[in-house]
Amino acid sequence: MTQASRTTPAAPGPGRRSVAGGLLGLGAAVLATPLLTACGGGAGTDPRTVTFGSNGADATPKSAYAALTKAFTADSGLKVKTNTVDHDTFQKSITSYLQGTPDDVFTWFAGYRMEYFARKRLCSPLDEVWDTIGDGFSDAARQLSRGADGKYYFVPLYNYPWAVFYRKSLFAERGYETPATWDEFLALAKRMSRDGLSPVASGYGGGDAWSVLGAFDYLDLRANGYDFHLSLLRGETSWTDRRAVRVLDLWRELTPYYQKSGGGRSWQDAAQSLLDKKSGMAVIGLFLGQQITDDEIRADLDFFPFPEVDAAHGQDAVEAPTDGFMLSRRPRNEAGARKFLEYLGGAGAEETYMGVDPSNLAVHERADTAPYNALQRKSAELIAGAKHISQFADRDSDPGFISTVVLPGLTEWLGHPDDGTGTLKKIESQRSRFFTA
Known part of the structure; x- marks a missing residue:
């Protein structure tokens, strides 16, 4: 990632890896309903249960998220019902999922990718959550978690270079x-x-x-x-x-x-x-x-x-893409979901996750980094010494532009690399479809 996460204006959608991974093709809306749906819900939803939509289907992140939800249950008494979908499908189906009856809390990405759903009002602001967790994060992490309206919509978990x-x-x-x-x-x-x-x-x-x-x-x-x-x-x-x-x-x-x-x-x-x-x-x-x-x-x-x-x-x-969590626009258990997000935004949650998945770095400034392996320590130093931190192309741009124009163009070019004139002209011819002056 990746990463590191793709979307189109009609059907958006880490990157990263199986992160960033997942392209949002034109058929995303068709695929969405059978492939990415909420755990369940309706008027009879259990008020002691929070539903959680996760893209961590690979063995390591799946185990790490399971450790997080188990720890939260022990801490709060609330149950977490996890809906795990493979990363690629999650990305392809995310907009239709959020427009339907999504889980209360879902995994997503910082920066432009978070801002997209905030602008579309497909997620809920988290200012009250940040009143509780905010003093544990740097100004850079805060900026990545805010929408264009200045409100918070994202709770960071980890990043990785x-x-x-x-x-x-x-x-x-x-x-x-x-x-x-x-x-x-x-x-x-x-x-x-x-x-x-x-x-x-x-x-x-x-x-x-x-x-x-x-x-x-x-x-x-x-x-x-x-x-x-x-x-x-x-x-x-x-x-x-x-x-x-x-x-x-x-x-x-x-x-x-x-x-x-x-x-x-x-x-x-x-x-x-x-x-x-x-x-x-x-x-x-x-x-x-x-x-x-x-x-x-x-x-x-x-x-x-x-x-x-x-x-x-x-x-x-x-x-250094940043992954974390967001709150759906109409969570069925809003109080429980916000409590879950407050927990996820704590140093202890990051330590629990990193204890299972050492391929990431904690974002919380008070998270214990003593258990880091040598690669994690070197990675943290690389990020700390950077003058600029980017979020990966599919997170720093309009996801539809990347997934339906840029990626097909670049991968085709890689098959027969030439001076790139034709490829860049094709990409440029589509720019105005996604960006307005």
Whole structure:
């Protein structure tokens, strides 16, 4: 993620991974009703039960959310009935779900993705919850949790950085050194190719097309800077601008070193090739750690920041999507749901979650980070040292634009990378459909 989460104006929808993952296609509304529905409800809903819609269907996050709800029940006496749906389906169906009879509380994403539902009035403001939890979060976390109207709509749980991951033992065996610049990165990829490795793991098949946005975002951030990146994603700048062309020019230099047939592979399979030392590097999020069950392999995993392209921008921006919770527009057990959200916004809840899922970082400033593994500590340092923090392209832009225009264009381009002129013209021709002056 990812990540890291997609939506169209009619059918919006982390990223991230199986995060960010999930594209909102044009058929989302058709799919929504049978695939993502509330746990149950109506006038007879149990006032001692809170319903919770979760996109954490993978084994690790599912167990982590179960630990959270169990702890909340022990703390409050309220039961939590969890409706778990796979990440991709959750994303595709989210708008129809929220327009119907959704669960009281649901998992979602900070920033632009939260703002979308706030503008559509498909969620409830949480100012009273923030009166209770607010002193535990930084100004940056507060900003990510507020809508354009200044009200709070989101309770953060965790974030995680994207970077270039690798196995330390492989680098030691082959004498590789971590690159700091684009030229060094390409030289390392070329050397790995000569050594019989797939230099950069690649998997964007099926619902995992979102994963290509990690490389796109970092190339744009490094070549053009944070302000241009947001301007492009928010529809304020033409996609045929020379700076956007520059991004595809750079990307085309890297594509010969991508793992072959990435369009037919999941991100998990690509990540596994890194863990198996068949690929040398992977541009991916910390959620890669969910793949690991062997502590020795976890200890052998490391990362370096995406390399510098232009010294004017250096490596001052980090992709660090933030995931958390929102309240539906008409919760059946509103009092219980707000109590649940107050619990979820506490340091103890983040510690409980991270105790099961060490592939994320706590957002709460008073959460105990002593149990962090080395990768988590390094990740926290990377985020803390960033001048700019982005939320991943599908979270920093109109989700419909990304899912129905940008992603299809970029994944098609990756199949036959050229100078990108045609691809960028196609994307630009659709910009005005999603953004108005």
